Amino acid sequence: MCGSVAVARAPELARVLMRHGATVVPVLSAEAARLIGEPLLHWATGQRPVTELTGEIEHVAQVGNVPGHADLLLIAPATANTIGKIAAGIDDGPVTTFATTAIGEGIPVIVVPAMHEPMYRHPIVGRNLETLRGIGVEVVMPRIEEGKAKIASNEEILSAVVRLLAELPADGGETERDAAATVGTGPGGRLGGRRVLVTAGRTVEYLDPIRVITNNSTGKMGMALATAALEAGAEVTVIYGKGSATAPPRARVVRVETAEQMHAAVREQLAAPGYDVVIAAAAVGDWRPVAGAKEKISTHDRDRLVIELEPTPKIIDGIRREFPDVFLVAFRAQHDLSRDDLLADARRRAKKADADLIAVNDVGREGAGFESETNEMFLIGRDGREEHIPLASKLAVAERIVAAIAEQL
């Protein structure tokens, strides 16, 4: 870790890596140590942070030519200063010396730059990043949004770590499978060898060729579940309605629009043998027009429009009957209910669908709505046991749900 404001995210990043099975040893530049307290990182990782090189030659012990060295060196956040030094082969502190040693030893190195946007435009900073790429260092670039450079998300950093570890050659006693299992992915992960079908996003029902009835789901929760399932080693297909969320790169995606199309796509997927789990996270519309107009409904010659609606197919209710062996996870969104009513309603819904697990949230609560980055949920298993997942990022909530699935499968 280097001396960037983004170092504030380091404990959370360490915890994400640890949740995927990694052991994380914090190594801090002097400036990073000045910005963030060592005890916090010690607490977060359970490892004593390296803030100086001592007679224990920490760089050799961790990333040198010694048995049991680290599998990967992740420099996040990486400052312009440290990037420049590494590119020039300078090592004058713990982070730069770890980098020189790891690069020389052939240990994968990931650099996650964090800088004020104009610093990226400095030609020598750009050249330094190119130099690093040229010697095989993986650079996880920031996103530029509204003229500001935003360091890569923990999810993107985790993805890069998982990918590099899974690509490790099978030498030195480390197999691809071992490497993948270390971070909970690949055949050795908790859902290793399992096939998971996720429905995500919202459906739309056409009133006429250009107007629709829909809801505010963005698909973020569904994609977080797809990501968590991939990280756990599963092969994932997402049936995706409308939404602004991006599917994780390794997921197979089938796009649909209406509830009926989503229903047909789910049945078609499940008809091909091999699916172990269905996570029905999409916000499927409950109503559709009995007769959608073939042409745009004119607003000129009327002051009122009455549309008759009929229920859409209840996708989740048909799954158990047709596919009795699949592990079925239902989702339920309610609005402004007491905790007791929320849970009682979820139990009834799970029973009706004969679901193995139901995840329910109250979209009326702060931070648990459709368009938020966070969620708060309750999980109820077939045995009736309930678990509260407190407010957290959608990915963290998804990881807990996927862990519950793996435990109960």
Ligand SMILES: Cc1cc2nc3c(=O)[nH]c(=O)nc-3n(C[C@H](O)[C@H](O)[C@H](O)COP(=O)(O)O)c2cc1C
């Ligand atoms: C609060 C604070 C935030 C900073 N954020 C950044 C940053 O995001 N990126 C960067 O390149 N430098 C940043 N700097 C400047 C670096 O800390 C400075 O260049 C320092 O020499 C870097 O040392 P290091 O690379 O050994 O950690 C920041 C400085 C302060 C005090």
